[in-house]
Amino acid sequence: MIYFLYGDNMIDLKSIVYERNHNSFTISIDNEIKIKYNEISKTVNDKLFFHYLNFLYRIIDDWQKEYIDIKNIDGDDWKLTITYTNGNIKEYYGNASFPYNFEAFERLNQEFIEEVYHG
């Protein structure tokens, strides 16, 4: 497995924010990589982050921008926002409708959070 190293390399990401029903999971990339989940912040090492990133991009690569089903009484909002350092924003969102491999996306987040918080 090739891991990207952080530092003087190519990374041009600023943040990754996943929100579901007003709750969020945020990764901010600055001098260090920080993750915020359930109001608790933790620093993530480069290796783990790029491992996550590599798989994240493999999941979302063919996602459409929006997935909406307004026929459900209770909404189920979700949104993934990837912000680049040059200001570009990549956004995927939906309500009660999801990409076919959304399960893998949530599983990846869960595993990442678990590794960061209890690893």
Add this chain to the structure above:
Amino acid sequence: MDKLNIDFHSLLPYAIDAFTSVYGEEYREIISKKINNAIIVSYHDVDGIKSYIYHLKTCKNREFSLRFLEEIGIDVQKYKNGNYTEPFDSDIRKILNYFIDADSGFSNTSDNDYWSSLRAFDSNNKTDPKQLLKNKLKIINFLRGNEHEQITEETFASFLETEEYNEVLKKITKFNNIYERLLKEYDEWTIQLAPYQKYVEDEQKRKETIFQKKTDEFFKEAFDKLPLFIKDFISHKSIEEQRKVILNTPDLAYKSSIESFGQEQMEKLQSSKVNLSDKIFIISWQSYYFKNLGISIPNETILNYNSEKDIENYLSFLNQEDIKKFIPSDEFVSYISSLKKKKYEEALEEYYTTRKDFIDAMKQFADDPYTRKFIYQHIKNKRICIVSPGITNDKNEFASLMFYTIRDFETGWVFHTFMHESGHVIDQSLKGVGFESINDFMDGARKNPYNHCHRIYEKFNETLNDIFTIEAVKTLQDQNIYLLQSKEFTADASNCNTSSITKNLLLPLIEKFRKQVIKAKIFAEPKELIDYIGEENFEELVDVVNKVESLPTKEIISKIDTHPEDAMVTEYFKQVERAKQIYMNIDNYYANKMTDSIRK
């Protein structure tokens, strides 16, 4: 796993009583009938259970941390409110960190050896001696107080020889004894979580096995279709290595190496509008493919791809005749994509539809393919909801269908979410749900102008439902009744689903027209309220709610007191002023209406 199965029948009377006390005794019969008629699909979200276990442990960790501080003589009275869902503030974290790790002092004993100062005095602690010394100094200096000169790594050895050290050590030993006793008690408490942990592990294993089987099937079918010369090229490799050439991902949910040569990806590599990171990822996936074939690529490690120039060089490499021939055709890439997606969806469906909770849920319905798929989709997507337009039960009566589970992110709101859904059940009839008519759920219905993912009256309806749900929950909590989870694990739900600042906007409406709002909700007849406040005012109020809910409400709440000049806070207050004007208009409308009716 019987402990995971919630006995909703025993909970329904509480929900009925609570909503009756909120809506009025005159509605008891309607509320009882609707709630008792509802069909509840209670299922397990394995990730949710995992998070729930973590939530329980985190809360318990806080409780034990406070007990520890109290027992060593620190005043923690203001933190002891019987609820441990909120993170500790910086004051308590600072004190705790002198003794034990504030985050995992109890919940993760393996980390404690490294982080908890008290553990540094345990002769069995094999942590890095430098860290142990650091931890020892931390607690010693804290106990000696600021009036003494700090003991350092350099002066520590001589300090060990002093009588003062013996005195400090006596204290530390006393604290350690308290800590050890509490640790033991905490460990005993965690035993009850073992069956849930086992369920999670068993299900994860079962899922992995199914995914592995489907991945094997995928590989076999994909390999058969691989161009002959590539097959020959890798024929000397092991099956595992051959598999990597095609897939090279943890499972079928991820883009495979071969798919990274698809037309879209190749266009991205050549586009000036695509971010460098995106291109680097595509190159990295392609590099796995070449690497697994045994072909070297420029800048082998990828680490040197820092600029568009590097991307150009890589594209030139792809254009070399001896490389080009290995690039999979679009046709083959499409075949791989659709086969992989098919196998992934088969794996998911097999996993979910063979799970005990799915099988149990299906027992409530006629097992036809449509119903099966419907239930499967809701469980797979972790839905907590009431289905529109409802169903007909075996007595040929209208009934609501509720999906319920414990999800990640909502582990402190288990009680609230159940009551919230019960609130919808009360509001649902053939006409619609509360302020939303059945037509609002149809294609082409009006949408929220600030968020087209939602229906026009959805946020208004949800906000009202949350306000009454919070009231209903409170009537139970005042009697010390907590459903599904005890007080210590139940989080504040004022910002659950809809934001507290949106709810505040509707409080004057409920204060002045409570009866009308309730009647309109329960009979799904908005006219019951609109007649009293005017259609224009009603629509304006709905618009204010939609607008505020479209703002970053969490951020606004955190800045309301500290950053009143913030653009979003300003926008919120603009809407508050707008709401005030609407309420004045409502008062005028109502006064005129009363005058007219007296005149008549």
